[in-house]
Amino acid sequence: MAKEIKELTPRAENFSRWYQDLVVKADLAENSAVRGCMVIKPYGYAIWEKMQQELDRMFKETGHVNAYFPLFIPKSFLSKEADHVEGFAKECAVVTHYRLKNSPDGKGVIVDPDAKLEEELIVRPTSETIIWNTYKNWIQSYRDLPILCNQWANVVRWEMRTRLFLRTAEFLWQEGHTAHATREEAEAEAHQMLEVYAAFAENFMAVPVLKGVKSASERFAGAVETFAIEALMQDGKALQAGTSHFLGQNFAKAFDVMFTAKNGTQDYVWATSWGVSTRLMGALVMTHSDDNGLVLPPKLAPYQVVIVPIYKNEEQLSRINEKVAGITAKLRSSGISVKYDHSDNKKPGWKFAEYELKGVPVRLAMGGRDLENNTVEVARRDTLTKETVSCDNIEQYVGQLLDDIQKNIFKKAFDYRAANTVKVDSYDEFKVQIEKGGFILAHWDGTPETEELVKEETKATIRCIPLEGDQTPGKCMVTGKPSARRVVFARAY
RNA sequence: CGGGGUGUAGCGCAGUCCGGUUAGCGUAUCUGCUUUGGGAGCAGAGGGUCCCGGGUUCGAAUCCCGGUUCCCCGACCA
Numbered sequence: 001m002a003k004e005i006k007e008l009t010p011r012a013e014n015f016s017r018w019y020q021d022l023v024v025k026a027d028l029a030e031n032s033a034v035r036g037c038m039v040i041k042p043y044g045y046a047i048w049e050k051m052q053q054e055l056d057r058m059f060k061e062t063g064h065v066n067a068y069f070p071l072f073i074p075k076s077f078l079s080k081e082a083d084h085v086e087g088f089a090k091e092c093a094v095v096t097h098y099r100l101k102n103s104p105d106g107k108g109v110i111v112d113p114d115a116k117l118e119e120e121l122i123v124r125p126t127s128e129t130i131i132w133n134t135y136k137n138w139i140q141s142y143r144d145l146p147i148l149c150n151q152w153a154n155v156v157r158w159e160m161r162t163r164l165f166l167r168t169a170e171f172l173w174q175e176g177h178t179a180h181a182t183r184e185e186a187e188a189e190a191h192q193m194l195e196v197y198a199a200f201a202e203n204f205m206a207v208p209v210l211k212g213v214k215s216a217s218e219r220f221a222g223a224v225e226t227f228a229i230e231a232l233m234q235d236g237k238a239l240q241a242g243t244s245h246f247l248g249q250n251f252a253k254a255f256d257v258m259f260t261a262k263n264g265t266q267d268y269v270w271a272t273s274w275g276v277s278t279r280l281m282g283a284l285v286m287t288h289s290d291d292n293g294l295v296l297p298p299k300l301a302p303y304q305v306v307i308v309p310i311y312k313n314e315e316q317l318s319r320i321n322e323k324v325a326g327i328t329a330k331l332r333s334s335g336i337s338v339k340y341d342h343s344d345n346k347k348p349g350w351k352f353a354e355y356e357l358k359g360v361p362v363r364l365a366m367g368g369r370d371l372e373n374n375t376v377e378v379a380r381r382d383t384l385t386k387e388t389v390s391c392d393n394i395e396q397y398v399g400q401l402l403d404d405i406q407k408n409i410f411k412k413a414f415d416y417r418a419a420n421t422v423k424v425d426s427y428d429e430f431k432v433q434i435e436k437g438g439f440i441l442a443h444w445d446g447t448p449e450t451e452e453l454v455k456e457e458t459k460a461t462i463r464c465i466p467l468e469g470d471q472t473p474g475k476c477m478v479t480g481k482p483s484a485r486r487v488v489f490a491r492a493y
Numbered sequence: 494c495g496g497g498g499u500g501u502a503g504c505g506c507a508g509u510c511c512g513g514u515u516a517g518c519g520u521a522u523c524u525g526c527u528u529u530g531g532g533a534g535c536a537g538a539g540g541g542u543c544c545c546g547g548g549u550u551c552g553a554a555u556c557c558c559g560g561u562u563c564c565c566c567g568a569c570c571a
Contacts, residue, residue, distance in 0.1 A: 160569045
């Protein structure tokens with residue numbers, strides 16, 4: 001466990017407690033068939049719930065609705081889109097039987113050979129196929145379009161090597177699946193959702209991201225174009241934090257989904273899909289954590305403020321309780337979430353350290369001195385500084401402080417990324433630079449061969465072709481052939 | 494599936510080379526007293542299939558044979 005923690009937060013040494021408050025590897029069986037599943041513990045899940053809540057609101061503001069589709073997908077569905085099956089076939093869990101029976105030798109149970117399924121079921125690795133099989137029945141005319149559905153679900157991908165949060169065998173995510181009458185509308189949808197993801201990452205997670213297009217080799221299986229947001233972690237490696245795909249008419253053709261247009265002609269439906277997963281939790285941890293533990297952005301913290309009483313006896317505690325009740329009420333009425341930890345089985349110092357490990361943005365400490373002076377000690381997690389302020393207007397002070405912390409940790413991450421993004425013009429220079437980590441902006445001739453060569457020799461991949469920024473053409477750093485613009489290279493998770 | 498490492502208390506580990514008390518340390522847990530403005534101190538207690546199976550030996554965590562787990566690197570990976 002210690003090793004995994006170090007991987008997630010490379011600068012930290014002693015994180016097992018706080019990390020285990022978020023997630024642990026599932027302890028399922030001696031046999032290795034289930035390796036790579038995770039248990040998200042209550043505190044970790046509370047962070048995920050905050051993320052879900054904000055994302056869901058953003059989806060609804062952009063006109064989407066939630067639905068739910070089956071976990072099991074008939075094997076034949078998966079093979080209907082050629083690229084799609086090729087992309088996922090190697091990591092699918094397959095259900096072959098539907099019943100157990102008592103073992104003849106009296107020990108435990110065995111799979112009943114008589115209960116073999118006529119057609120095997122795949123546990124969804126993603127839901128394009130089962131959803132488009134459903135959409136076929138929902139769409140006849142242009143009046144049925146667009147369909148703008150999202151689903152919150154779990155998916156299974158049987159990865160050869162897993163990593164908590166970043167690549168687990170089973171993970172939680174949302175997947176949006178939309179159907180449109182025109183190419184333009186579908187493309188606009190894919191772009192819009194990329195913007196939603198970028199806004200969520202930057203405004204809520206305080207994680208700066210690059211928006212871009214994926215190269216052909218990194219494209220989603222079955223997509224015409226894949227857009228992604230890419231973030232830079234503290235160890236210099238890149239993390240793909242969310243994707244939005246323009247699927248063209250590929251799935252409509254595979255599942256024969258046609259609609260009648262206004263002018264009476266028949267055409268295939270245009271599609272998009274887009275998703276983010278519990279991988280975002282990994283991004284959050286790896287972007288902001290420091291040697292004292294997790295640092296949470298105030299907008300996603302399960303509680304934004306923790307209050308710790310410091311007392312010598314019961315009488316003093318009850319006076320502090322009374323004072324804190326007033327502060328808590330004021331904070332809550334300003335929309336600030338508060339936890340008052342007056343448990344008497346932990347000492348104040350222990351609590352201070354504990355809530356720093358948990359990343360709570362602001363801590364208030366109230367003791368005898370403060371009772372005398374009508375003050376409270378305010379400590380901020382991002383800078384680890386503290387000061388004593390008056391209890392009057394505490395809600396305004398803390399509200400402002402939470403905003404400052406949100407901005408400050410974004411700025412810190414943004415500055416880190418800026419300091420670790422370089423332009424490189426020669427392949428030799430590239431090979432030196434890639435060892436230092438970070439984003440490298442370099443010219444590329446646009447061919448998969450060059451991309452593959454660079455990956456082979458340096459383990460760096462093209463993270464994206466940015467949608468924004470410098471658009472100046474140049475010459476490929478490897479082949480010298482013309483390049484339309486610089487692309488982003490990095491080593492990635 | 495190839496290369497390397499590993500398995501001992503809830504967690505983290507030492508001991509293994511060179512066999513020999515009742516298998517130990519840190520932490521966590523429990524009890525008592527004292528403490529409480531940065532992870533408290535002292536005293537005591539509980540907790541073990543030393544990965545599994547076989548072998549050698551008076552005696553095995555330790556040596557031998559076989560199996561196996563997990564981790565790392567590679568292959569794989571919207």
